[in-house]
Amino acid sequence: MTYSIIDDARVILAGHTNGESSLLAMLEEVQGRHRYLPRDVLILISERLDIPLSQVYSVATFYNAFSLEPKGCHRFQVCTGTACHVRGAMQVLDRLETQLGIQAGQTSADLEYTLETVNCLGACALGPVVVANGSYSRHMTASQVDRLLRRIKRDA
Amino acid sequence: MHRLKTPQDLEAWRKVIKQDIDPDRPRLRVCGGTGCRSLGGPQLVDALQRALDGAGQSGQVEVVVTGCQGFCEQGPLVTVAPEEIAYQRVSPENAEAIISETIEAGRVVEELLYADPDNGHRSLRESEIPFYSHQTRRVMVLNGKIDPRRVEDYLASGGYQALSKALVQLEPEGIIEEVIRSGLRGRGGAGFPTGVKWKLCRREPGDIKYVICNADEGDPGAFMDRSLLEANPHSVIEGMIVGARAIGAKEGFIYVRSEYPLAVETLGIALAQARECGLLGRDILGSGFDFDIQLRLGAGAFVCGEETALMASIEGRPGEPRPRPPYPAQSGLWGQPTNINNVKSWASVPLIIANGAEWFAEVGTESSKGTAIFSMVGKINNTGLVEVPMGISLRELVFDVGGGIPGGKAFKAVQIGGPSGGCIPAKHLDTPIDYDSLTNLGAIMGSGGLVITDETTCMVDLARYFMNFVQQESCGQCLPCRWGTQVMLDTLTRICDGQGQPGDIETLERLAKTVKVASLCGLGQTAPNPVLSTLRHFRAEYEAHVYEGRCPAGVCRGLITYEIDPEVCTGCMVCARNCSVGAITGEKKQPHMIDPELCTRCGLCMQVCKFNGVTVH
Ligand SMILES: Cc1cc2nc3c(=O)[nH]c(=O)nc-3n(C[C@H](O)[C@H](O)[C@H](O)COP(=O)(O)O)c2cc1C
Ligand code: FES
Numbered sequence: 001m002t003y004s005i006i007d008d009a010r011v012i013l014a015g016h017t018n019g020e021s022s023l024l025a026m027l028e029e030v031q032g033r034h035r036y037l038p039r040d041v042l043i044l045i046s047e048r049l050d051i052p053l054s055q056v057y058s059v060a061t062f063y064n065a066f067s068l069e070p071k072g073c074h075r076f077q078v079c080t081g082t083a084c085h086v087r088g089a090m091q092v093l094d095r096l097e098t099q100l101g102i103q104a105g106q107t108s109a110d111l112e113y114t115l116e117t118v119n120c121l122g123a124c125a126l127g128p129v130v131v132a133n134g135s136y137s138r139h140m141t142a143s144q145v146d147r148l149l150r151r152i153k154r155d156a
Numbered sequence: 157m158h159r160l161k162t163p164q165d166l167e168a169w170r171k172v173i174k175q176d177i178d179p180d181r182p183r184l185r186v187c188g189g190t191g192c193r194s195l196g197g198p199q200l201v202d203a204l205q206r207a208l209d210g211a212g213q214s215g216q217v218e219v220v221v222t223g224c225q226g227f228c229e230q231g232p233l234v235t236v237a238p239e240e241i242a243y244q245r246v247s248p249e250n251a252e253a254i255i256s257e258t259i260e261a262g263r264v265v266e267e268l269l270y271a272d273p274d275n276g277h278r279s280l281r282e283s284e285i286p287f288y289s290h291q292t293r294r295v296m297v298l299n300g301k302i303d304p305r306r307v308e309d310y311l312a313s314g315g316y317q318a319l320s321k322a323l324v325q326l327e328p329e330g331i332i333e334e335v336i337r338s339g340l341r342g343r344g345g346a347g348f349p350t351g352v353k354w355k356l357c358r359r360e361p362g363d364i365k366y367v368i369c370n371a372d373e374g375d376p377g378a379f380m381d382r383s384l385l386e387a388n389p390h391s392v393i394e395g396m397i398v399g400a401r402a403i404g405a406k407e408g409f410i411y412v413r414s415e416y417p418l419a420v421e422t423l424g425i426a427l428a429q430a431r432e433c434g435l436l437g438r439d440i441l442g443s444g445f446d447f448d449i450q451l452r453l454g455a456g457a458f459v460c461g462e463e464t465a466l467m468a469s470i471e472g473r474p475g476e477p478r479p480r481p482p483y484p485a486q487s488g489l490w491g492q493p494t495n496i497n498n499v500k501s502w503a504s505v506p507l508i509i510a511n512g513a514e515w516f517a518e519v520g521t522e523s524s525k526g527t528a529i530f531s532m533v534g535k536i537n538n539t540g541l542v543e544v545p546m547g548i549s550l551r552e553l554v555f556d557v558g559g560g561i562p563g564g565k566a567f568k569a570v571q572i573g574g575p576s577g578g579c580i581p582a583k584h585l586d587t588p589i590d591y592d593s594l595t596n597l598g599a600i601m602g603s604g605g606l607v608i609t610d611e612t613t614c615m616v617d618l619a620r621y622f623m624n625f626v627q628q629e630s631c632g633q634c635l636p637c638r639w640g641t642q643v644m645l646d647t648l649t650r651i652c653d654g655q656g657q658p659g660d661i662e663t664l665e666r667l668a669k670t671v672k673v674a675s676l677c678g679l680g681q682t683a684p685n686p687v688l689s690t691l692r693h694f695r696a697e698y699e700a701h702v703y704e705g706r707c708p709a710g711v712c713r714g715l716i717t718y719e720i721d722p723e724v725c726t727g728c729m730v731c732a733r734n735c736s737v738g739a740i741t742g743e744k745k746q747p748h749m750i751d752p753e754l755c756t757r758c759g760l761c762m763q764v765c766k767f768n769g770v771t772v773h
Contacts, residue, residue, distance in 0.1 A: 020472050021176075021472040024452075024453075024455060024469060024472045025452070025453070025472075026638050027601060028453055050483060058472050058474050059473065061629075062474035062475065063455035064456035064457060065454075065455035066455060067458035068174070077645040079377075081377045081541075082571070082607050082621070083377035083533035083607065084377070085376075085377075086533075086535065086607060086609065086618075087534075088759075088763070091763070094736070095736065095758075098736045106559070118415060119374075119415075119456075119458065119629075120375075120377055120378070120379070122190055122379035122382035122383075122416055123190050123228065124190050124377050124378070124379055124531065124533040125227075125228030125229040125231075126191055126194060127230075127533070136190075136193075136271075137194075138194060141763060141764075142758070142760045142764075143760075143764060146236075
């Protein structure tokens with residue numbers, strides 16, 4: 001745990017003044033900034049809000065958007081919503097899993113890649129959709145996955 | 157920005173804004189919704205601006221970035237006003253042509269017009285494209301017409317008129333009466349009459365009451381709410397202020413899913429503007445009525461769309477539902493009376509108040525008034541958002557508005573209502589779509605997500621997909637939902653893997669009934685619906701899997717094999733190169749072979765073969 005994450009978390013927490021009901025929003029902000037919820041930050045939040053750590057933990061583990069593990073530098077989200085599913089999202093996911101050597105929900109050991117699934121991004125007309133580092137790729141096929149990966153590796 | 161102190165201020169400002177608008181001034185409306193954005197919308201806006209600068213036209217021609225207007229499939233969309241020429245699939249390279257041809261020379265760029273997939277016929281205007289011409293856009297009327305980041309645009313189109321009326325001319329009871337008379341039913345799922353719900357909440361004792369907008373849009377594969385929030389956030393805000401006044405609430409919340417970053421951003425801007433000009437906050441328009449709205453983000457949990465879970469989430473707790481009663485109207489957020497409505501329900505309110513209940517009820521059926529907004533996805537030509545009168549037949553919806561099934565395939569069924577809903581097969585295509593007829597067929601209106609399937613969709617696989625979804629999203633509090641859905645999923649997976657046993661179908665039916673009646677919340681109570689309804693309409697397909705070891709649609713991996721037709725195969729090697737597991741072998745220019753032992757049935761070879769040489773059995 002670097003000192004700066006804790007420091008940064010202090011600033012985030014200071015911005016929330018609604019007490020206990022800010023818990024979710026605090027976690028969302030920390031997750032957004034650091035792409036995971038470091039253990040020490042959860043402890044800090046429980047102290048600041050004066051609530052049991054178990055309560056913080058229960059919220060942090062309930063929602064899909066939170067992760068207690070650090071995430072990779074490159075984040076792939078494969079939409080597996082219904083519209084993307086019927087247009088072949090599973091093949092796209094399969095291909096990403098084979099090419100990255102990790103399963104959905106995992107991060108590669110070198111912290112380079114994280115592969116996630118998401119339940120609809122509201123861009124169903126463009127399905128199957130993959131979001132790579134925040135940018136949307138539409139009408140994905142397995143061969144386009146290869147192209148996307150080549151581009152990301154080249155740019156990196 | 158003006159700070160408005162009275163309804164007269166509002167009207168005066170509206171007049172000024174309208175005077176400043178020159179209706180004849182050329183304007184390029186570029187769609188900036190999530191879909192068009194990811195198709196390169198922002199680059200297109202830059203390119204148009206550069207082309208205008210280059211032509212010395214930037215002073216004369218305005219570029220307006222609008223919100224999502226629903227025809228995402230054809231994006232990015234550009235409309236040239238005042239002629240209303242509708243260009244589609246516009247890329248930055250087309251920018252020069254639009255400026256030099258259409259703006260400067262007054263000529264149409266033919267190849268950017270919508271072309272009918274059947275006969276190639278081109279349509280000049282939106283209103284001539286079948287996808288739009290069959291719609292009745294009321295709630296979505298401003299989608300794609302205004303800049304959602306400018307409250308002025310909403311005002312110029314008559315926005316916040318309903319608010320003035322609700323504050324000055326109507327008493328809270330009068331507002332509620334109007335909404336009851338309109339016949340508006342909740343657009344988020346169950347279809348409870350909105351006005352009646354408001355009345356119940358108003359009647360509850362207590363000074364502190366809340367209103368909530370449910371923008372969690374959990375149904376995967378539906379994007380009506382996203383589109384509205386991105387394109388016309390003020391209509392939702394206005395509806396909420398009117399509702400809060402009717403109910404007697406001083407605080408409101410909009411709960412949006414975080415998977416919609418653009419909707420969140422647009423809403424944030426709209427709320428700030430409404431506050432700045434005094435449409436939210438203390439003493440709104442001098443009426444003495446105080447009300448403000450906070451934005452809350454979801455964190456990726458489907459169950460949070462359920463109202464009691466949503467309120468738990470706003471309170472900062474895990475989104476775990478609780479039994480009702482007490483209903484939110486009795487004991488909601490922090491134990492206070494609370495009224496919760498869907499985005500589309502709130503957005504309908506200003507229309508009802510401004511135009512009157514009779515106007516609203518003009519369209520629709522006896523029991524379902526107004527229009528319905530559907531998102532049509534899946535195996536359909538025109539993927540997109542449509543607003544149609546309640547009572548339209550599925551046939552009109554799928555074939556007239558949706559343009560039918562791509563690739564000449566046969567229509568199989570419509571799945572409606574997402575993981576809580578059911579499917580409607582071809583033989584019921586003429587059923588009018590309203591709340592009650594859908595319930596009779598074992599489906600539900602839900603929030604309006606339609607997934608169209610064709611002959612290549614396996615209904616057992618689709619049921620398994622939804623069961624997997626609800627099983628993952630079950631909050632785990634109650635046993636029937638937590639374990640019942642797990643056992644149902646295991647059974648369905650077994651059937652799809654070709655391991656189905658006699659009795660499996662009956663087990664599914666029995667379990668489905670138990671899970672339905674014994675679960676704690678709406679998630680579990682409706683989770684078996686996709687299974688029950690596919691069993692009802694496609695039982696033979698289940699039986700083929702279990703008793704004949706056959707997947708008629710050719711989808712379930714355990715029951716199919718891929719083969720290469722040696723007559724068709726040219727030996728181009730594309731399939732062999734693409735196969736992730738090296739199951740395809742063959743010499744160049746010689747027919748290839750698939751090793752069924754190595755093949756994982758991913759179907760990629762079939763997808764990449766340019767000669768249709770791969771078949772599935
Ligand atoms: C599992 C589950 C998920 C739901 N998801 C949503 C949703 O995403 N959006 C929504 O508006 N209502 C959803 N609902 C319905 C809400 O509980 C509630 O009935 C609705 O927001 C009321 O608004 P309305 O009367 O305007 O329809 C869901 C219900 C259940 C049981
Ligand atoms: S289902 Fe993938 S974006 Fe909606």
